[in-house]
Amino acid sequence: MARAVTASRKALTTAIAGALAFLMFFPILWIVVLSLKTEVDAIRAPWQVLTSGWTFESYGAVQERSDYFKHFWNSVIIAFGSTLLGLVIAVPAAWAMAFVPGKRTKDVLMWMLSTKMLPPVGVLVPIYLLFINIGLLDTRFGLVIVLMLINLPIIIWMLYTYFREIPGEILEAARMDGASLREEVLYVLTPMAIPGMASTVLLNVILAWNEAFWTLNLTASKAAPLTAFIASYSSPEGLFYAKLSAASVMAIAPILIMGWFSQKQLVRGLTFGAVK
Amino acid sequence: MATKASRAAARLMISPAVLLLLGWMIVPLSMTVYFSFLRYNLLMPGDNPFVGWENYKWFVTDPSFSAAMVNTLLLVGGVLLITVIGGILFALLLDQPMWGQGVIRIMVIAPFFVMPTVSGLVWKNMFMNPVNGIFGHLAQAIGMQPIDFFSQIPLLSIIGIVSWQWLPFATLILLTALQSLDQEQLEAAEMDGAGWLSRFWFIMLPHLARAITVVILIQTIFLLSIFAEILVTTNGGPGTATTNLTYLIYVSSLLQYDVGMGSAGGVIAIILANIVAIFLMRMIGKNLDA
Structure with a gap:
């Protein structure tokens, strides 16, 4: 039976857990952002990155060049x-x-x-x-x-x-x-x-x-x-943050989605049944 | 009831898997052991004389070996410390009632699914680069000298990156274990006046002990073999500051083409991993009976 919890306590837990979860997830979020920038914008300070324009050009460039x-x-x-x-x-x-x-x-x-x-x-x-x-x-x-x-x-x-x-x-x-x-x-x-x-x-x-x-x-x-x-x-030559981000996003996106579906199996599979 | 015929059929069904794994284990393993006693360098063609323990002697007395052993120990120990303590705290937090628990959990677990080369390069460039990385920008914004992570604190940086990847694993396993805890036991303790700390210490922690052990053992097996994160960030440097045993063996076998030396290192790595494996196998075996 779930114990009764006051709404304010629940809100506090949600805020703390949400903030920590955001920090854990931030690197992934950030490469998604950088992948949608030009190379020049991608190496700016984070607050400048966010206010600069958006573009899909890196995704095309990754495919074309490599x-x-x-x-x-x-x-x-x-x-x-x-x-x-x-x-x-x-x-x-x-x-x-x-x-x-x-x-x-x-x-x-x-x-x-x-x-x-x-x-x-x-x-x-x-x-x-x-x-x-x-x-x-x-x-x-x-x-x-x-x-x-x-x-x-x-x-x-x-x-x-x-x-x-x-x-x-x-x-x-x-x-x-x-x-x-x-x-x-x-x-x-x-x-x-x-x-x-x-x-x-x-x-x-x-x-x-x-x-x-x-x-x-x-x-x-x-x-x-x-x-x-x-x-x-x-071992890069020249500017490459946006392209690295675009390549990374495409490399991890499919597996991230599959991973979310397999959370439970992950425990069973990786502990060989020692933790269920 | 299994009949004799079904026994025979069962044996036939198991045999391909057994034969394949047997071959995968015995063939390369005996080759490693054999090579480790030869003077065998791909750059120096000719016959490969038997040299006894010479490769082992050279490998173990090389200063980079002791450095690599210390680094391996620090890397494994550091990551274990961070992920186990962090994992317990995260699991306790995520076990509390909150809104949007599903989304929050997914965000915490996500780093585990990022391939090692991506997380290595993303942390190295987008975060830890002293000029263009986020940490560098933040340091400059508040007027501090940016840290050059991979030259000032190279091993610590790698420990950080690897911990980011493995913290979700520890959290997920410990959370699963925590959720199987009997809630009534906790309530009874609470009614008897046990505070939060004593409930954690006397009920939750003992309940988690088994899962914690499993996390430690499984992570150790994987952490002993950390390779890609080092390859894409520091190449084992500066000097040997981030060379672990796995990377050292890679350097002697595939970069210096010294098959004999690399094999001797390989045998040492196998022995080390087996020490951990024995304990892990015992734990898993016990569970199989239940």
């Missing part, structure tokens, strides 16, 4: 490709562990999780050399494989926790009503599993989109996703 959408497309392919490939491998595994648990299921799950604890830099050298030798360096396919592997434990783990919440009695009931295994999977399990699978996809696309160790080290220019493309702004 083929922005090539990198955007790379990010899309790498993030979704690795997630979907991971899903194809993870669904059967999570399914089997959730519905036909054996004595060793828990050990297998824990072992899978332990591969996630491997610091990427510990295997940077061999992966880099392997990629050179097989010709996977700076290819989207190579990154899809690597990101699929580093996120596979999370995908399996999340799916497992979702599948386990599907009550076994429903399956029994369907079987008693004469449903075949195919019908059971198609009409009973799948509809119940879809929400969990959707959240899993959402969180893993976010993680893959923002991954910035392998994407920076295994790409040059051809397969570079947005993480690596934005990094190229670290």
Whole structure:
């Protein structure tokens, strides 16, 4: 039961929390503002920035000068490709562990999780050399494989926790009503599993989109996703604040929106079920 | 009841995932260990003789190694301190009744979804640049000398940027944990005359203990591998002021092409991460039984 709270106290909490939230959000808000300014206006003092004119020219300039959408497309392919490939491998595994648990299921799950604890830099050298030798360096396919592997434990783990919440009695009931295994999977399990699978996809696309160790080290220019493309702004020539802002806004906007939808799954996915 | 046939099918369904992860773990890992005992530099072609512990000796005695270890410790510890304390305060605040809670929560969480290269560059240029950044403009406006963040307090600046990214994570997890707290317990305590502080100290904090541990362990795993934020802001400098272990290994392997040395560093990083991982795995494992 919610406790009764006076309106004035509620207003005070709202004001404090609102102010702090605004401070946390301000850097994001600010690059949106700067992306709508000219380069000359973008480096002025904040109060001068706000009173200067607005323009969309930076968005056009980013695309023209550096083929922005090539990198955007790379990010899309790498993030979704690795997630979907991971899903194809993870669904059967999570399914089997959730519905036909054996004595060793828990050990297998824990072992899978332990591969996630491997610091990427510990295997940077061999992966880099392997990629050179097989010709996977700076290819989207190579990154899809690597990101699929580093996120596979999370995908399996999340799916497992979702599948386990599907009550076994429903399956029994369907079987008693004469449903075949195919019908059971198609009409009973799948509809119940879809929400969990959707959240899993959402969180893993976010993680893959923002991954910035392998994407920076295994790409040059051809397969570079947005993480690596934005990094190229670290050695700028001339004025670039507005263009950096425009590129950044376009890079984070889609994931910000997806992230807002996945708040709850984030907790479950990133703590491996340790906090629900 | 699982039959023998369904057991066999289950094993078949699990095996692709197990084989892939096994390969992903064993192949590169054994290569790292193997390389770490070779004198192997890509700039010096020829055979790569076995040199025993030489790479480790060089890597560990290099002054940049001790600097990197200290920096790693400060970076991880500093960010943990800020995010855990800040996260608890934020969670307590957001748990209170207020208007527009949804919007406020979304704004607090947003930084977590910003990719590391963007947050590094945005903070470096738009905020911390002494001439054009907001902090510089503000300092000038009140007649102060602007701080040149990345030359005067480079490591602290990076700790700040990384904390901005991870504070939402800590807040979200702790808020989730706080919301599962039994309200009646709090009310009972209040009726028995427990003040706010003692309610926090004796009821909320013990309830949060588990979530706090999880936050610390998971963040540590990720914070040990901080890389992009350093790459786009300071390149590990000035000198080695912001070089952490991950960045040092990157420098020796991909910038100096010293495969042997980089691998030795890699093995050390793996051992360090594993120490943390053991504790984390225990906590998660316990929860799996429940």
